[in-house]
Every structure is written in C-alpha cells, then in structure tokens.
Amino acid sequence: MFPSFPHSTSKCLCLWRFKFSAHQRRMMSQKLLGANVPVHSHFVKIVYPLNTRNQRQFASQKKASQMSIIAHVDHGKSTLADRLLEITGCIPKADSNKQVLDKLQVERERGITVKAQTASLFYSFEGKKYLLNLIDTPGHVDFSYEVSRSLSACQGVLLVVDANEGIQAQTVANFFLAFEAQLSIIPVINKIDLKNADPERVEKQIEKMFDISTSDCIRISAKYGTNVERVLQEVITKIPPPKFDRSAPLKALLFDSTFDHYRGVVANIALFGGMVCKGHKIMSASSGKSYDVSEVGILTPEEVPADKLYAGQVGYLIAGMKEVKEAQIGDTLCLQKQPVKALPGFKSAKPMVFAGMYPVDQSEYNNLKSALDKLTLNDSSVTVHRDSSAALGAGWRLGFLGLLHLEVFNQRLEQEYNASVIMTSPTVPYKAVLSSQKLIKEYGENEITIVNPADFPEKYQVLEYLEPMVLGTVISPDEYLSKIMALCQSRRAIQKSLVYIDDKRIMMKFLFPLNEIVVDFYDGLKSLSSGYASFDYEDAGYQPADLVKMDILLNGRHVEELVTIAHKEKAYSAGKSICERLRDSIPRQLFEIAIQAVIGSKVIARETVKAYRKNVLAKCYGGDITRKMKLLKRQAEGKKKMRQIGNVEVPKDAFINVLKRQPDK
Numbered sequence: 147m148f149p150s151f152p153h154s155t156s157k158c159l160c161l162w163r164f165k166f167s168a169h170q171r172r173m174m175s176q177k178l179l180g181a182n183v184p185v186h187s188h189f190v191k192i193v194y195p196l197n198t199r200n201q202r203q204f205a206s207q208k209k210a211s212q213m214s215i216i217a218h219v220d221h222g223k224s225t226l227a228d229r230l231l232e233i234t235g236c237i238p239k240a241d242s243n244k245q246v247l248d249k250l251q252v253e254r255e256r257g258i259t260v261k262a263q264t265a266s267l268f269y270s271f272e273g274k275k276y277l278l279n280l281i282d283t284p285g286h287v288d289f290s291y292e293v294s295r296s297l298s299a300c301q302g303v304l305l306v307v308d309a310n311e312g313i314q315a316q317t318v319a320n321f322f323l324a325f326e327a328q329l330s331i332i333p334v335i336n337k338i339d340l341k342n343a344d345p346e347r348v349e350k351q352i353e354k355m356f357d358i359s360t361s362d363c364i365r366i367s368a369k370y371g372t373n374v375e376r377v378l379q380e381v382i383t384k385i386p387p388p389k390f391d392r393s394a395p396l397k398a399l400l401f402d403s404t405f406d407h408y409r410g411v412v413a414n415i416a417l418f419g420g421m422v423c424k425g426h427k428i429m430s431a432s433s434g435k436s437y438d439v440s441e442v443g444i445l446t447p448e449e450v451p452a453d454k455l456y457a458g459q460v461g462y463l464i465a466g467m468k469e470v471k472e473a474q475i476g477d478t479l480c481l482q483k484q485p486v487k488a489l490p491g492f493k494s495a496k497p498m499v500f501a502g503m504y505p506v507d508q509s510e511y512n513n514l515k516s517a518l519d520k521l522t523l524n525d526s527s528v529t530v531h532r533d534s535s536a537a538l539g540a541g542w543r544l545g546f547l548g549l550l551h552l553e554v555f556n557q558r559l560e561q562e563y564n565a566s567v568i569m570t571s572p573t574v575p576y577k578a579v580l581s582s583q584k585l586i587k588e589y590g591e592n593e594i595t596i597v598n599p600a601d602f603p604e605k606y607q608v609l610e611y612l613e614p615m616v617l618g619t620v621i622s623p624d625e626y627l628s629k630i631m632a633l634c635q636s637r638r639a640i641q642k643s644l645v646y647i648d649d650k651r652i653m654m655k656f657l658f659p660l661n662e663i664v665v666d667f668y669d670g671l672k673s674l675s676s677g678y679a680s681f682d683y684e685d686a687g688y689q690p691a692d693l694v695k696m697d698i699l700l701n702g703r704h705v706e707e708l709v710t711i712a713h714k715e716k717a718y719s720a721g722k723s724i725c726e727r728l729r730d731s732i733p734r735q736l737f738e739i740a741i742q743a744v745i746g747s748k749v750i751a752r753e754t755v756k757a758y759r760k761n762v763l764a765k766c767y768g769g770d771i772t773r774k775m776k777l778l779k780r781q782a783e784g785k786k787k788m789r790q791i792g793n794v795e796v797p798k799d800a801f802i803n804v805l806k807r808q809p810d811k
C-alpha cells in the first residue's frame with residue numbers, strides 16, 4: 147500500500163526518508179507524477195513558448211507557470227521577488243531593496259510579510275516569451291494559512307533557504323506543505339554574499355532532510371541579483387504548466403480578495419478552465435448568486451486591466467460584489483449558464499488564540515462592524531463571532547492563528563480603517579467535559595469549547611478540563627541544547643525526538659500545551675540561543691489538564707479584559723506576573739490603586755500603584771491662557787486612550803502588553 151506521508155503529529159518529519167524503502171519512495175514518485183522517477187528529481191520538463199502581445203495565443207499554447215516563494219522568516223522571499231520583478235521589467239531597477247510586494251503599512255513598519263501577494267511576470271528565454279505567476283508568501287508561522295492557500299493556485303515553489311542560517315523550522319513546515327500539495331520544489335540558497343555563508347552545508351542539509359539532490363540547489367544573492375536569472379530559467383524548465391482546459395466552461399478559484407471603497411470586492415482568481423471577460427454573467431458556486439463582470443486584469447503587481455483572462459492565468463476580477471460576504475475565499479466562479487462542479491476550496495483555518503474585541507465607544511459599533519467585515523475579507527483566517535459583555539458592551543470574539551496575527555490584525559484595523567478598539571486578553575480554546583445536567587441541556591452537548599474565559603464552567607460542573615496541545619519543532623545549533631531543554635521543561639513540554647540535521651544543528655520535537663508557547667515562548671527561545679534557534683508548531687489535539695479561572699481586580703472591580711484561564715501549577719506565578727506588569731503599565735493617579743489576582747475568593751497576588759497628581763499646568767508660568775488650554779486639551783486626548791475601570795484609568799494597550807511581556811517562570 148502507498149505509505150501515508152509523515153506530515154502528521156505522530157511522526158518525526160526529518161526521518162521520513164529513512165522510514166521508506168527505495169521501492170516505497172519510487173511509489174511515491176509515481177503517485178506524484180505518474181512517472182517512474184526518483185522523488186528528488188521529480189521535476190517535469192515541459193516548455194511552452196509565450197507571445198505576450200497576444201493573450202489568446204498564450205492561452206492556446208499553454209505557456210504559463212504558477213509558483214510561490216516560500217521560506218522561513220527573513221530568508222529573503224520579498225527581496226528575491228523584487229529582483230524577479232526587476233529582471234522581468236515589472237518594476238524599475240532600484241538601488242535599495244524596496245520589497246514592493248510588501249504593500250501594507252504594517253508590513254513595511256514591521257519588516258515582515260503578512261499577506262501573500264501575486265504578480266504576473268513576462269520573461270523571455272531562448273527567444274520565447276513566458277508568463278510566470280509569482281506569489282510572495284509570509285514566513286511567520288502565524289500566517290501559514292496564507293501560504294497553504296497560495297499553494298493551491300501553484301504548480302511549483304521556490305524554497306528559499308538562507309546560506310548562513312540553513313534550514314529552519316518554517317523551512318521544514320513549508321517544504322512539507324508544498325510536498326503534500328504535490329508541487330515541484332526548486333531549492334534556492336540565498337544570501338551567498340554573506341561573510342559566514344556556507345551554501346555547501348545548507349545543500350547537504352537539504353539533501354538529508356528533503357531528499358533533494360545538492361546539484362538541484364541554486365545558489366543566489368537576492369540582494370545583489372547574483373544568479374537570480376537562473377532561478378527564472380529553472381522555473382521555466384522545471385515547473386510544469388497548470389493543468390487546464392480552455393475549451394471547458396469557466397472554472398475559477400477565488401483565492402483571495404480585497405475591498406475597494408469605490409469598486410466593491412476585487413477578487414483574485416486562478417482560472418482552471420475556460421475564459422472570462424468584461425460583460426460575462428458569472429455565478430458563485432457556493433451562493434448561486436450571479437454578477438456582471440465589469441473588469442478583469444492581471445497583477446504586475448499593480449492591477450493592469452486586460453481584455454480577457456484565460457485558463458492557466460492568475461488575475462483579478464471585479465463583478466459588482468458589494469457585500470463582503472459575497473466573496474467567499476475558496477469559492478468557485480463559473481458562467482451563469484454553464485454551472486460547473488465546484489473546486490475543492492480550502493480547509494478553513496483553525497484559530498489558536500481567541501480574544502474579545504469591543505469598540506471603545508459603543509456608538510462606533512456599526513463602523514467597527516463594517517471595518518471588521520472588510521478586513522476579514524482580506525484575511526480570511528480570522529474567525530468572528532458576536533459577543534457581548536456587561537462591562538464592555540456589544541462586540542465580537544475573534545479567533546487568530548497566533549498572537550502576532552492578533553497584533554497585526556489590530557494594527558491593520560487602526561491603520562487601514564481608523565478603528566479604535568479594546569481587546570481582551572488572548573486565550574487558547576480550552577474544552578470542558580460537563581457533568582452538570584443543567585449545563586449539558588443549556589449547551590446541547592456534554593463537551594464544550596471555551597473561547598471566552600468568562601464562560602469557564604466551575605469545577606463542580608465538569609468531569610474534566612482539556613487543554614489544546616501542539617507538536618513544536620525547534621531547530622538550533624547543538625550548543626544551546628541544555629538551555630532549550632530547560633526552557634521547554636519550564637513550559638510543561640514533553641520531548642518526543644531529537645535528531646541531527648548536520649554535524650552541528652539539531653532538530654527537536656516537543657509536545658507543548660498551546661497556552662505555554664502562544665505568548666512569549668519564541669522570544670525566550672530566540673534570546674537564549676542568541677537568535678539562532680527557530681520554532682514552528684502544528685496542532686496535536688487535546689489533553690486533560692488541571693485548570694483554574696483567575697480574575698484580576700482593580701480597586702475591587704473586575705477587569706473583564708484580563709480574566710485568564712491558567713494551569714493550576716502556574717496560576718500563582720502568572721497572577722503575580724500580571725499584577726507586577728499591570729502596576730508598571732498603569733500611570734499613577736490621584737488615589738492609590740490596588741491590583742489583585744484572585745481565584746474564586748482567594749487573593750493569590752497583590753500590587754499597589756501609589757497615588758500621584760499630575761498637574762499638567764505646572765509647566766506654565768504666568769498667565770498664558772492659550773498654552774494652558776493646549777496642555778489641558780492634550781491631557782484630554784490622552785485620556786481618550788484610557789479605559790475607565792471604576793474610577794481607575796487604564797491605557798488601552800496595557801492589557802495586551804501585560805500578557806506579552808511575561809518573563810519566563
């Protein structure tokens with residue numbers, strides 16, 4: 147029987163090549179390609195020339211390749227994308243690295259990609275022209291949903307690995323995403339210009355871990371453009387063109403979308419059959435609703451209108467979808483008169499972290515709702531459910547793929563939609579097996595998922611609590627082994643495996659409670675390994691756990707944002723830490739503030755913020771009234787950014803900072 151591929155939580159990823167016999171691997175190759183070729187050389191050489199001036203000719207001769215650039219964080223995806231865009235004339239040659247595909251303000255400020263971006267490139271090789279569709283993807287684990295969605299529109303990937311850092315945790319995770327999707331993989335060793343670059347070592351790692359021959363690796367410097375042209379040539383020779391049927395009816399996968407204030411929904415589509423142009427009446431396979439196409443085009447990466455889009459192309463489409471919910475990611479679009487069988491779509495993202503979101507001012511509820519709708523259209527991995535709270539009013543409970551994802555989403559809401567929100571402390575999705583018949587009747591089932599700590603059932607109402615687990619991968623130089631072990635043990639981890647990926651670097655697998663790694667584990671790991679260790683994780687189900695609900699009080703008032711579920715063993719240190727951090731985050735006020743962490747009625751930690759009077763007018767000498775008014779106005783503006791709990795004013799971002807900066811216990 148064909149062996150199942152070991153991208154499962156129970157098997158060690160790097161050992162897969164040792165687990166399978168040569169015969170089994172041959173079988174895998176056959177299953178992948180229908181050809182008897184070894185896995186490491188499973189690229190198919192199919193070359194189709196392209197005439198760019200005539201899209202029809204391109205489409206009829208099938209001369210396109212779709213590829214994504216995937217890599218660990220900071221290994222140079224966006225820089226390589228820049229060079230590819232320059233070589234193909236999409237953007238002018240720049241002196242500095244512009245990272246044009248990182249379009250969002252948040253991406254530029256943080257220097258990370260959070261959103262996959264598409265660009266169509268035209269490239270001449272051996273006298274023929276080709277259309278290459280490129281997708282630059284994020285590297286951080288919190289945005290892996292973007293990667294997996296992008297891969298569904300591709301036939302191949304450029305797997306970029308830093309020549310100095312070598313294979314890292316997300317390199318492994320991304321490789322397996324591409325391998326499972328049966329894509330051609332072109333390994334690219336980047337940053338060979340660095341003083342400490344060791345491409346030979348990295349090639350050997352790639353061979354050992356992924357069974358890809360060292361001779362298949364391309365050594366480049368994306369920063370200086372060295373050898374980048376060869377990457378394009380390899381794409382043409384090694385990535386097969388998409389499978390499509392131009393004579394079949396229109397079949398387009400809606401794989402991403404954005405909301406434009408004037409034009410409505412702009413849908414990014416990959417065409418698997420037929421053709422679409424302005425004036426076509428198309429239909430959504432999921433809703434059955436029909437629309438008139440008003441514009442189609444390609445992305446270069448700017449939107450460039452085109453007469454038609456043909457099967458095999460990736461582009462955008464505007465069809466008068468005014469409501470955000472009309473553009474479902476993963477939906478299939480077809481002609482109204484020629485319905486087709488829907489494409490498989492995407493597995494929905496599984497949120498790892500939940501937090502409540504409320505408008506600072508309830509009168510802003512509708513505006514915030516509309517902003518949320520539009521932003522979730524562009525980031526479909528966020529789940530949104532309506533929620534309400536006595537203290538914070540009407541709001542939502544949102545699910546994110548990680549804390550960075552939560553922060554980036556929050557920042558995008560503020561920057562792109564000018565929204566001002568209160569976020570509650572993030573929590574992972576716990577479960578409870580209920581014993582109370584009353585609760586079972588109320589929920590309609592005996593096992594419930596708790597995404598809001600306020601709904602945490604009392605101990606006497608449950609048979610057991612369950613907490614979510616993840617299988618974490620740590621890759622690091624072996625000199626940090628003992629420190630990493632100590633850190634992982636302090637996070638209640640169980641070690642599952644340890645293997646050497648070369649003579650100096652190790653890959654370890656641990657089973658972690660998700661709650662222990664979601665906030666600041668990665669920061670701890672980075673600092674103890676001087677930045678050399680990397681981390682990635684995947685879902686590993688649930689395990690029973692001894693959990694308690696902890697409340698935080700400010701002068702005796704509950705702070706709804708900070709209700710936390712903690713493991714019993716960790717509750718005391720977590721409570722103490724939150725109180726200390728809160729003490730440092732709350733500005734002194736006219737009266738003393740008592741900060742308490744309580745479990746039930748028992749106070750487990752307490753801190754005090756001393757009284758203080760900030761007299762902003764003290765800076766004014768004499769009777770300059772305009773200056774006095776200016777200072778009072780500035781103070782009033784500052785107060786708007788505060789959340790009032792009883793008579794205590796708390797800066798809005800204090801809550802998330804409090805949880806983010808917990809030191810390792």
Ligand SMILES: Nc1nc2c(ncn2[C@@H]2O[C@H](COP(=O)(O)OP(=O)(O)OP(=O)(O)O)[C@@H](O)[C@H]2O)c(=O)[nH]1
Pocket residue numbers: 217218219220221222223224225226243245257258259260283284285286336337338339340366367368369370
């Ligand atoms: N020396 C050198 N630096 C490079 C090279 N390629 C990229 N860099 C630098 O590496 C850093 C990260 O590059 P990015 O292109 O942003 O990496 P990325 O993989 O897109 O990052 P994420 O999207 O955040 O995952 C930047 O400072 C680049 O200038 C290279 O070939 N040589």
